[in-house]
Amino acid sequence: AQSVTQPDIHITVSEGASLELRCNYSYGATPYLFWYVQSPGQGLQLLLKYFSGDTLVQGIKGFEAEFKRSQSSFNLRKPSVHWSDAAEYFCAVGDTGGFKTIFGAGTRLFVKA
Amino acid sequence: GAVVSQHPSWVICKSGTSVKIECRSLDFQATTMFWYRQFPKQSLMLMATSNEGSKATYEQGVEKDKFLINHASLTLSTLTVTSAHPEDSSFYICSAPSLPPGQAYEQYFGPGTRLTVT
Numbered sequence: 001a002q003s004v005t006q007p008d009i010h011i012t013v014s015e016g017a018s019l020e021l022r023c024n025y026s027y028g029a030t031p032y033l034f035w036y037v038q039s040p041g042q043g044l045q046l047l048l049k050y051f052s053g054d055t056l057v058q059g060i061k062g063f064e065a066e067f068k069r070s071q072s073s074f075n076l077r078k079p080s081v082h083w084s085d086a087a088e089y090f091c092a093v094g095d096t097g098g099f100k101t102i103f104g105a106g107t108r109l110f111v112k113a
Numbered sequence: 114g115a116v117v118s119q120h121p122s123w124v125i126c127k128s129g130t131s132v133k134i135e136c137r138s139l140d141f142q143a144t145t146m147f148w149y150r151q152f153p154k155q156s157l158m159l160m161a162t163s164n165e166g167s168k169a170t171y172e173q174g175v176e177k178d179k180f181l182i183n184h185a186s187l188t189l190s191t192l193t194v195t196s197a198h199p200e201d202s203s204f205y206i207c208s209a210p211s212l213p214p215g216q217a218y219e220q221y222f223g224p225g226t227r228l229t230v231t
Contacts, residue, residue, distance in 0.1 A: 043224040099210035101220045103157045
């Protein structure tokens with residue numbers, strides 16, 4: 001069965017600093033991988049997704065993620081964090097056959113001035 | 114992009130009553146939809162897969178008699194929380210996959226329904 005691990009419950013970075021959120025997945029085949037962001041009391045917004053091709057994926061809001069099969073990882077990065085990026089970030093893995101999407105526990109990002 | 118709506122956006126009900134939540138795909142058809150539950154400051158936990166024209170598939174630990182799912186049409190799935198209790202208070206989110214030709218599927222999420230049981 002597929003699963004996702006986000007080892008960091010919360011991370012604090014200074015505004016303007018770089019960011020990397022970690023994600024490890026478990027899946028028997030090439031997975032579909034996603035990063036979502038959720039602001040308090042809000043729904044989910046898709047930041048980016050990977051299913052094949054270039055392992056470096058560009059998303060919205062200046063985010064990117066790199067798929068590393070050897071490490072079963074799909075870490076999210078941003079070169080310069082803005083205060084508005086403070087939110088909860090979820091990594092997710094999708095079942096290529098049945099579309100079922102399983103979420104990691106999430107990483108709460110705090111941005112300090 | 115595709116849009117998924119949920120109704121109501123929030124609901125308060127008394128303990129012991131039932132409440133129905135609707136999930137609609139507005140501009141695409143979805144033979145499959147998913148229901149998630151999210152407790153405060155926690156992740157989304159998949160509850161069940163809603164299948165149009167057949168029974169829903171429930172994840173381990175989810176009571177199928179308590180959380181009734183009906184996929185009435187290719188654009189509508191409903192989740193009924195029966196005999197609600199305060200511990201059922203949560204944020205319920207539905208999603209539907211859309212498969213653009215030649216691309217990976219993308220899961221479109223509804224805005225969620227906040228259920229409070231008093």
